[in-house]
Amino acid sequence: MNKETNANSSGWYAPLAPAPAPAPRETEPAPRRRGMPVFWQILLGTMLALGLIVGTSLYFAKRQPAPVQPGSTQRPDNGFNVIIPGGDLPGGFGNILPDGDGEEGELPEDWKDFFNSYFVTEDKEKVETRIPMVEKRPAWELTLAPAGKQTQSLQEIYRGCADSIVSIRAYIDGELGYYWGTGIVLSEDGLVLTNAHVIEGCDSAVVVLSDDREFEVSLVGTDRTSDIAVLKIEAEGLKPAVFGESDALTVGEDVAAIGNPLGEEYRSTLTNGIVSGIDRGVSYDGHSMNLIQTNTAINEGNSGGALLNMYGQVVGVTNMKMMSNYSSIEGIGFAIPSTTVRNVVNALIRDGEVLGRPAVGITVGAISDMAADHYELPEGLYVSSVSEDSDAYRKGIKEGDIITAVNGEPAKSSDDILRVRNGLDIGDTINFTIWRDGETFDVDVALVEYNNIY
Numbered sequence: 001m002n003k004e005t006n007a008n009s010s011g012w013y014a015p016l017a018p019a020p021a022p023a024p025r026e027t028e029p030a031p032r033r034r035g036m037p038v039f040w041q042i043l044l045g046t047m048l049a050l051g052l053i054v055g056t057s058l059y060f061a062k063r064q065p066a067p068v069q070p071g072s073t074q075r076p077d078n079g080f081n082v083i084i085p086g087g088d089l090p091g092g093f094g095n096i097l098p099d100g101d102g103e104e105g106e107l108p109e110d111w112k113d114f115f116n117s118y119f120v121t122e123d124k125e126k127v128e129t130r131i132p133m134v135e136k137r138p139a140w141e142l143t144l145a146p147a148g149k150q151t152q153s154l155q156e157i158y159r160g161c162a163d164s165i166v167s168i169r170a171y172i173d174g175e176l177g178y179y180w181g182t183g184i185v186l187s188e189d190g191l192v193l194t195n196a197h198v199i200e201g202c203d204s205a206v207v208v209l210s211d212d213r214e215f216e217v218s219l220v221g222t223d224r225t226s227d228i229a230v231l232k233i234e235a236e237g238l239k240p241a242v243f244g245e246s247d248a249l250t251v252g253e254d255v256a257a258i259g260n261p262l263g264e265e266y267r268s269t270l271t272n273g274i275v276s277g278i279d280r281g282v283s284y285d286g287h288s289m290n291l292i293q294t295n296t297a298i299n300e301g302n303s304g305g306a307l308l309n310m311y312g313q314v315v316g317v318t319n320m321k322m323m324s325n326y327s328s329i330e331g332i333g334f335a336i337p338s339t340t341v342r343n344v345v346n347a348l349i350r351d352g353e354v355l356g357r358p359a360v361g362i363t364v365g366a367i368s369d370m371a372a373d374h375y376e377l378p379e380g381l382y383v384s385s386v387s388e389d390s391d392a393y394r395k396g397i398k399e400g401d402i403i404t405a406v407n408g409e410p411a412k413s414s415d416d417i418l419r420v421r422n423g424l425d426i427g428d429t430i431n432f433t434i435w436r437d438g439e440t441f442d443v444d445v446a447l448v449e450y451n452n453i454y
Contacts, residue, residue: 107374111375111377112400114371115371128201129199129201129229131170131203131204131217131231132204132218133352134220135218137220137349138232138349140191141346141349143243143342144244145242145244145313146244147244147313148312150311152311154256157308158256158258158270161241161258161306161312162210163210163239164184164238164239164240165183165185165258165259165260166182166184166207166208166209167180167182167207167208167264167267168180168181168182168192168194168198168205168206168217168231170198170205172201172202172203173203173204179198179199179202180260180263180301181198181260182194182198182302182305183207183305184305184314186230186345188236188238190232190236191220191230191232192217192230192232193229193317193345194229194303194304195228195229195317195319196222196228197224197227197319198303199219199229199231200222207233208267209235215233216233217231217233218231218232219231219232220348220349220352221347221349221352221353223344223347223353225357226336226340226354227319228317228341230349241314242312242313243313243315243341244309244313244314244338245315245339246315246339246340247339248315249275249278249315251274251275251276251278252274253274253310254273254274254309255274255307255308255309255310255315255316256307256310257271257296257297257298257306257307257308257318257333257335258306259298259301259302259306261297261299261301262299262301263301266301271296271297272296273294274295274296275293276295276331277292277293278293280293281413281414282320288414289336290340291337292307292315292335292337293334294307294334295332298318298321298334302318303320304318305318315335315337316335316337316338317335317336318334318335319334319335320333320334355451356425356426357450358421358426358428358447358448359447359448359453360390360417360430361386361387361448362385362387362390363383363384363386364381364383364384365381365414366414367379367381367382367402377435378402378404379410379412380403380412381403381411381416382401383397383398383399383402383403386399389448389453390445390448391447391448392432392443392445395444395445397432397434397443401436402434403433404433404435404440405432405433406420406431407431408433411432426448427447428447429447430445430447431445432445
């Protein structure tokens, strides 16, 4: 199961596999009959094909949250949301970039009207996973191994790692079929790692091992913010994956991925590529994450699979790819770094949830140079919403404010807040410089427990 992050896309998760169809019966060819003219046959066939495509898209998208559109955000998130810029603007305002003739698209006179349409925040209901919890919390901890001494060929990596990759079928009571994804074996006695979105909202799940054995799943814990879940099956003698240090990765380094794209028939698929970027700030499903970018082929069903270095170590968990409805995008996939995975997995095993995560409680988006110039606004981050349970709300920050600096440094992207916040704990403060209606002032905002405001 795989998330898409996109610019103006309607993204999908895993396909909802239909119930097996009955075997076709042999029939005699039907006698030919007089049909409609060829032109109308083609037209009707085209309309039926389009209807099938649209219907299938809606069917596969049924369990997905609303997509992250260009200039839109969703809540909750890691303390604040980021906004994917660019693309066609909602509300019929044209495009923020000049068109082919160099003319700027039509924009509303009031800059607040523009941003209210461009930065659309959508509150999302929390979807509970109803898979039964484990009766006894496991005594286990994920550790990261140092890099190996000898790199391996792709054939060697596959032989050494394929048995550590499993398939996951997740079910919702009352629905036909199942949702499909990938998992990674953590321990010999049946701990399995996957993405939280693979099992989100489901009532039960089954893990299918590489030797086709199937096991019912118990839930150890799930964390929607990091998109990580830990499952438990009653099995022994499994082959755990070895996890390496994602912090040691460099851009251009060779990597490989093993997962289960598209469905059962493509289980245990190996693809390869390079690390295209480090610490990419990506927003999806209302969450902000720092991810590994790779051109390794990632498709729906790969979610929860392994991104491997050339020592055969898991350095990331594949969870999304970039898609677009208005332009062609190829080879931009993402994986959760193993350093993040380690921290979240160990928290889920210990407590069943992730505690102590600091949050600001605001939703922000970068103001483009074009918009700043057009409306004569300062450069900064537009605040599209503020959580009422946050200290930011209590200190008076509100929708429509523009953050121009964080701890005295210019704020031009969400990463400027992330870098400061990631080094702080709950109760620590961040100083925001706020521009509001031509006036500038400073506000000290205390970080709060994420679980308390979302």
